[in-house]
Amino acid sequence: MRQKRVIGILTWREGQRFSEPDYLRRLVKAGWKLGAEVYVFSHQDVNAKERRIKGFTPKTGGGWESKSYPWPDVVIDRYRKRVPQYMKLRHSGLFDFANSPFSKKWRVTQLLAEDERVSRWVPETYVYTKGKVMAMLRRHPLLYIKPGNGTGGRSILKVAAVGKQYQLQGRDKQYGKHQVRVDNAAAVENWVKRWVTKQRISDGNFLVQQGLDLALMPNRVADVRLLIQKDGDGLWDVTGCGVRMGASGSSTSNLHGGGKAIPFEAFMTKRFGEDGAQRILDECHTMAHRIAHTLEERFGRMMEFGLDIGVDVSGRAWLIEVNPKPGREVFRQMGSMDTYAEAIARPMKFALYIARNGEGLPEKKRKGAG
Structure with missing residues (x-):
């Protein structure tokens, strides 16, 4: 009788706390329904010498149970934290991954902007440096300042020319709202400089991107x-x-x-x-x-x-x-x-x-x- 295919899902965990646990439960169960043996694991669960994995699966009624599993045929990478132990495992050659390592948002934007097959869809974007905001405001009445490694809408600042003034609004790292009006581009530059310093996510850079008028409904993006x-x-x-x-x-x-x-x-x-x-x-x-x-x-x-x-x-x-x-x-x-x-x-x-x-x-x- 043919053995089941074994699929591992690589993710971050601490004890029995996982990133995106609800999605992982559903993903494991979807694999079971398709007839596969599926489990979730993290970098610390790999025993390369014995080719065994300490895997976790969802328990009925909540929580997770773990046991030793066979080596996976294929691994789905859902790890979102770029910690050194993960990076080492990711580049170790131990597994056949369904998805390859990716790059930072800025590098991806740059790559797409330079490829004539797709460049027409990419708004003008630069890494934030002193003077870049003022230069971009001369070309575009709307800009977004956003972290190159952010997710969930955090630390994004919108800068809009409103008459002779500029309106700045955004959400900080804790999703707190901020809004202010200033009189000139130099004041915008100073305000953005403070924002970038305070709202940086780990050691990532910020991007300055051409804003788009996405107000397809009044007062809503x-x-x-x-x-x-x-x-x-x-x-x-x-x-x-x-x-x-x-x-x-x-x-x-x-x-x-x-x-x-x-x-x-x-x-x-x-x-x-x-x-x-x-x-x-x-x-x-x-x-x-x-x-x-x-x-x-x-x-x-x-x-x-x-x-x-x-x-x-x-x-x-x-x-x-x-x-x-x-x-x-x-x-x-x-x-x-x-x-x-x-x-x-x-x-x-x-x-x-x-x-x-x-x-x-x-x-x-x-x-x-x-």
Whole structure:
């Protein structure tokens, strides 16, 4: 009788505390449903000498149980903290990973901006340095100052020209709101300098990015979260997308900041009509496929990407950010439970495809990866 395929999920843990425990539970159960042996583990759980893993699985009624498991055929990497022990394991060659090491947001933005296949979707972006804000304000009436290694809408500052003044608003590291008006670009530069110093996340840099007018509803920012994943045949496919609409007066659409998720077709049809909504959807799909292929060429085999896409008031689509370890809560929040279930199952389907076929792009050790 053929043995079950073994899939490991690498993540951060401390005791029985895990990053994103709810998602990990669902991912393990999706793998079980597909007939695989699946467990969660962290860097400290690997016994390379005996080729055994201390793995964790969800218990009925909550909590986790652990035991010794066989070596995985394929590992899905969901580790989000770049600690040295993780980085060492990630580059050790011990496992066949479904997804390759990725790079920092700034390097990815730079790579895409320089590639003619995808550059038209990338807003003008630079690493923050003294004088850069003033220079950008001469070209764009709206800017975003954001951490190159941030998530969840933290530490993002919006700078907008309002008449002869500038309005600055954002959320700090604790999601606290800040808003101020200043009279000139020099004052903006000074204010941003203080923000960057105080709101830095670990040792990351900040980016200065061309702002987009995403106010598709009065006093609200909206953007599109699109999920593109490998399917069970190893092919890229858009699983789904939804619109995230920010809270009234918020400078971001992030769901952590009080935003809400709305089905794409309903929202875009209301704003741009049926034909306009379909044109924007097609553009978003084209963008997602081209970006996925471009990044996979550069970094090696990948499994999924979450794209944050801005649709400006003229209906033009722009790439705001790409995330190689995306969430999928937008589908649950807008009530698309079939899409949500498929978004969880697909990483497992792809991992099993690799385990069965040993195909797909291998990991590439290239300069800049990781």
